């Protein structure tokens with residue numbers, strides 16, 4: 423007789439792991455690949471309704487991210503199945519007692535006594551399948567195509583970006599003339615399984631590696647209305663060619679023969695008067711620039727920011743840290759400050775002094791800008807000018823010589839072509855720095871950047 427209690431089976435199933443149970447019971451009804459990926463990542467033709475596509479393929483079904491303990495899954499058409507029992511009932515057409523029995527068999531729960539048998543089968547150890555990295559040609563073509571299909575951020579097509587910035591009290595002006603900023607009117611959003619989820623307008627930003635070489639493209643997916651696109655990760659970085667990395671060993675600027683990890687960054691304008699601001703995100707960097715006039719380079723994330731190596735000609739960096747509940751933003755800012763001093767540069771950190779709202783993970787300088795405008799920022803610039811009145815040098819990448827001698831880089835991003843700081847709320851009187859490289863036509867400069 424079936425004396426199984428639902429709670430006993432549920433507990434035993436959780437202990438055993440639902441993914442193994444599903445693989446044994448319904449594995450033949452799903453694309454095998456779905457079990458080789460972390461729950462939530464893999465997709466399959468729906469085992470309940472199949473697919474509406476004429477070729478018989480489809481990707482409507484996936485397990486929940488917590489499916490190992492919940493056993494649940496969802497189909498875009500059939501809806502959600504909160505736990506493993508409900509999912510099995512729907513797929514196999516079993517009754518609840520039947521389902522309990524089938525699960526009990528797999529996990530080794532004795533149907534008579536409700537106890538786990540000594541000879542219960544151990545869960546299968548799932549081999550971790552590493553996704554095969556796409557080859558370089560594929561990646562380079564991907565990058566080139568996205569870049570070539572994009573338009574300048576000032577193009578009328580870039581209206582969604584304008585709206586996005588306006589919603590955030592930001593302006594396009596500082597990036598208007600930068601050749602490593604582009605706008606794609608309709609860029610594929612591809613999920614982790616290589617499935618194209620849809621097309622969205624996107625801001626493209628060229629990301630440089632620690633040596634200043636173009637490494638990859640950062641994408642911010644938007645809606646036509648200028649909101650973040652309704653996708654799992656609206657901000658993504660394209661994969662990198664094998665000879666590029668966003669963290670790479672470079673020679674310590676002060677100690678011969680000593681290597682340090684250098685992080686990638688987005689070259690948003692040229693440093694002014696030997697001063698360069700650094701932030702994690704693009705919106706933060708732009709807000710600080712609008713508030714203070716300082717050139718600020720976004721480093722994408724805390725991990726890259728703390729490894730930032732100030733380029734040649736930059737005597738002082740100002741770190742505009744994110745105030746996270748986790749403390750990670752502050753930690754990264756302090757580490758960068760310490761390493762900058764270690765490299766013979768002056769460095770200071772500014773953290774927002776507001777408290778983190780209850781519903782937020784943190785607060786950054788962009789939030790400060792939205793809430794308090796310029797008044798929320800330290801009066802940094804005036805003081806800085808008194809300390810650093812020296813002439814502006816060529817703020818090219820720090821390793822230019824070595825790069826050109828040994829690495830034959832694809833053209834390092836040159837200075838911005840437009841005086842990006844000019845006229846921004848009248849904060850900056852002087853024109854932006856002179857160009858260090860001979861000017862080429864717009865196309866020529868774009869081509870330079872596109873050679874990833």
Ligand SMILES: [Zn+2]
Nearest residue numbers: 468471497500
């Ligand atoms: Zn379905």
